Amino acid sequence: MRIALIGDNLGSRMMDYGTFETEMQLRNPEKNLFIRNMADPGDTPGFRPRSGTNDPWAFPGAEDFQVEYATPSNSIGHFEKPDEWLTRLQTDLIISFFGYSESFQGVDGVENYKAELDAFIKHTLRQKYHDTLSPKLVIVSPIAFEDLSAKIDVPDGKTENENLNLYTVAMKEVAEKNKVLFVDAFNPSKDWYLETEEDLTIDGSQLNEAGYQKLAVLLADEIFGKQKIASGANRELVHDAVQEKNWFWRNDYKIPNGVHVFGRRYDPFGPDNYPFELEKIRELTAIRDTAIWMANKGEKKDLAAADANTKKLPEVQTNYNPEKNGNLEYLYGEEALAKLNVPAGYKVELFASEEDWPNLANPVQLSFDNKGRLWVAVMPSYPHYKPGDSRPADKLLIYEDTDNDGKADKETVFADDLHLPIGFELAAEGVYVSQGNNLVILYDDNNDDKYDRKEILLSGFDDHDTHHAISAFTTDESGSIYMGEGVFLHTNVETSYGTVRATNGGFYRYTPSRHKLERVAQVSIPNPWGIAFDEWGQNFYAETSGPNVNWMEPGSVLPRYGNATNKGSNLIQQEQKVRPTSGLEFISSRHFPDDIQGDMIINNTIGFLGTKQHQMIDEGTGFSTKWRQDLLTSTDRNFRPVDMEFAPDGSLYVVDWHNILIGHMQHNARDPLRDHQHGRIYRITYPSRPLVTPAKIDGASIPELLENLKLPEYRSRYRTRRELRGRDQQEVYDAVADWAGKLDKNDPRYEHHLLEALWVTWGINKVNTDILEQMLNAKDYRARAAAVRVLRYTGHQVSNQKELMTAAVQDENGRVRLEAIVAASWMPRQEGLEVLSAAEDTEMEEWITPAYEAAVAHISGLSVKEKKEEDIKSSLTGSDRELFILGKEIYAREGYCETCHQPNGQGLTASGFPPLADTPWVTGDEERLIKIVLKGVMGPITVKGKDYPGQVPMTPFEGMLDDSEVAAVLTFVRNSFGNQASAISPDLVKKIREEIKDHTGFYQPADLLKAHPMEK
Secondary structure, eight states: OEEEEEESHHHHTHHHHOHHHHHHHHHOTTSOOEEEEOOOTTOOSSBOOOTTSSSOBSSTTGGGGOSGGGSOOOOOBOOOOHHHHHHHTTOSEEEEEOOHHHHTTHHHHHHHHHHHHHHHHHHHHTOOSBTTBOOEEEEEOOOOOOOOTTTSSSOOSHHHHHHHHHHHHHHHHHHHHTTOEEEOOHHHHHHHHHHOSSOSBSSSSSBOHHHHHHHHHHHHHHHHOOOOOSOOTTHHHHHHHHHHHHHHHHHHHTOTTHHHHTBTTOTTTHHHHHHHHHHHHHHHHHHHHHHHHHHTTTOOOOHHHHHTTSOOOOOOOOOOOHHHHOOSSOOOHHHHHTTEEOOTTOEEEEEEETTTOTTOOSEEEEEEOTTSOEEEEEOTTTTOOOTTSOOOOEEEEEEEOTTOSSSOOEEEEEEEEESOOOOEEEETTEEEEEETTEEEEEEOTTOSSSOOEEEEEEEOOOOSSGGGSSEEEEEOTTSOEEEEEOTTOEEEEEEBTEEEEEESSEEEEEEGGGTEEEEEEEOOOSOOOEEEEOTTSOEEEEOSSSOOEEESGGGOSOOBTTBOOOOOOOOSOGGGOOSSEEEEEEOOOTTSOGGGTTOEEEEEOSSSOEEEEEEEEEOSSSEEEEEEEEEEEEOOTTOOEEEEEEOTTSOEEEEEOOOSOOOSSSSOTTOTTSOSSOOEEEEEEOTTSOOOOOOOOTTOOHHHHHHHTTSSOHHHHHHHHHHHTTSOHHHHHHHHHHHHHTSOTTSTTHHHHHHHHHHHHHHTTOOOHHHHHHHHTOSSHHHHHHHHHHHHHOTTTOTTHHHHHHHHTTOSSHHHHHHHHHHHHTSOHHHHHHHHHHTTTSOOOTTTHHHHHHHHHHHTTOOHHHHHHHHHHHHSOHHHHHHHHHHHHHHTSTTSSHHHHOTTSOOBGGGTBOOOTTOHHHHSOHHHHHHHHHHOBOSOEEETTEEEOOOSOOOOOTTTSOHHHHHHHHHHHTTSTTOOOOOOOHHHHHHHHHHTTTOOSOBOHHHHHHHSOOOO
16 A cells, blocks of 8 residues: 655654654555655645745645735746655555644634635545545544643643634534545544643644654554554564655655755756656665565665665766866865965964864854853755765764864764754753754753754754755844745744744744744845844844845844845945855954954855955944955965854854855756865964953853853853853842842943843743833833843733833834834734834834834735735725726736736836836826727837837727726726826726727827826
């Protein structure tokens, strides 16, 4: 029997545990079961977004059940659709898992979900995936929500379970109506939680291994009938074989770097590799099916021998051009160091390299721990695993300089079985690491600096382009982890708070204490490989390919699927823009000169090779920069600085990826010159000034740690807050209150010290509301703005959040108002709208206006464009409003207006179809416009300063639309796409129609302009 699992996160994570397949194989040792898991977090019956498909729809008509998610997301590729995969797999039985994501739509969404599920079932039963047989189909409900709220700060599940029960009942009804098997996992799981002492989920909504063990038995019993396992002696052997097979299957169905395999970057190099690699990975997977069947008999297959008989991959030829790409010669030691240049007064030295430490291959991110040791993530498997190679062995390394000579003399391997750890963050509880589709935490239970166990916290992040996947990890002042994600990707992560969906560039914020993920900013950017916070908690990011640097707050409004939020202005001077940038940091070290404190530094890896330094200029609401100097430059064309951080002694450490090839579009992913061995860490100092005495953090008492918060160095405070987050919550809370009360109010840094105290309580998830309200009324607007951000994230603890936010949104300072506007968009709809209404009469400057427009639109469930149309409709009254509504429908008819001028009114310039947005041809003379629509137009025309040859005539609509319909469509276009002009009356259309009834042929633009000159 050939079984396929489809559906959402509940089904998808089964592959991480392997319990169901193990159970099934043990129950059926003679049947040689073939099982493949195609489930993916966030999937619904009809909406299954993939970065490598041209649309997200699982079957024809599925788009009819979506509104927001029907927004085109620009996914492109030839990744097979669900029916094609099921046919490829010759599927006999489909087990489907749906309903969790949908349940968050509550009562209002039930009927639509039932219709979508019904359409999916009917479509599926009509298919022939295996010979002439229709597939058997099973519908599995979501599990219940487990109440863990007494242990961790997650929802208690009461509301969630009401909705989940509602959707379970609906699913049962639809399944029975279509005569397909329904498995109720909701009610049994509720019983499990009551009957079992141990937790069965990690966060209330996602099963752990014990939970999946129970689900495995339930599914096997309900779908196949209760069967006895003849012998359980082979369980471990079978389970290991199942997980081995699943690893290879994942590298087929969810292959990393799919953008080159079947996506928009398949050409020009993809055909040289990936058809062959996919064939090989499928051979390797099939071998592991046989290994499972053998394990069921107590036998162990010789995988290496079997793998050796699979097809050999063809050799890939390099297209390397030494004149354009770099230098074939790798330099070492003093010779490499001599190629680096720093300004007068500075010194650069080599801390570590692959010569002494072979594990230091392709380093990508670094971070210092609370003991002062340097952690480095390395990923020689980049760009991704190649079938036939050994399993990836990317690492997290710890380096120490035990004799303080500025060079590493001890290496510890914390983890050595990772795959592309392009982001990591240290915390008291463990190490958070990016791993393909997953955010994982590595635990070191026995404190021997080697991880002992791994837990997958969240699944569904996209790695369609591996260098775009979640990366550049850093935390805000609360310890919440910010992660960047690049363009092309379509992420869907199911959480205990609902499903987080994201497309095409932006940032996430994950709060470990609450297991909460949010798409904190969805903005149009390519690759965000640098995130940094200034000393007042404002965060900035490098666009990388942009090559801009932006302030994140203006783009941090509640996102809407498929819509990029306005990101605000670029901060880098035009003549200092370089690309691609990677790594961002602020200078905060007494070891460096006084006059450059607070400067922003940013690395670049192609063309200009080095680190640029920019003075940050605070302009009250927003920011700007002024180039200060090039802090580091290199003439070694293989030097690739990708990350940096200030060390506890105030020196600056820089990661050098060090590679001949760095372009992912310019060279084949498998180019033989793509290096997997080199890597260096450099250290920059300012010798005429003393190094900073490292702050005592690890092992320090809570009072000592609180005193550290007065230190000038940002990174010392950063690590101190991290340490405090790992201490006893109540002890820290009480100590902070005492410390804050004793601060010297005459200290020029008093409000910043008090802000640090507030941040510590935020970080232990027990915010001090007294300090919060004090900071909301601070003298320094930077402190007030920072306090508003704390208020934004602590509404579940601050009972008067709305009142405090309403006051903040009317603050005299623009940055404070902007923080409150952004925060309001994330509040419950009615409360947020009340806060936003209080901002209506405040000053709206260029930093604020786009954020305010997006906040009002998104909290209202509309895009900015849709909201503006709604506003226009509300400004048009009576018959004018009715005309607008009718005109919108006419505009969208096939072959009418939208076909050429597009849904956004921007036209198709390359095809000769001009825009309708922002042009007096549309918003100007009413009679001229009516004549164009009635008789059509042909010939050369200039629109928005661009000349169009006009060889393709515009259709004359006088015989297709009556007077009211012409008036309607013109009223619509004059009040859409950012246009705002008077409505067109049917009477005026009637009058013009009569006047020009004898005119034959198309109007010429020149003749129209003689009669109706263009407005100035």
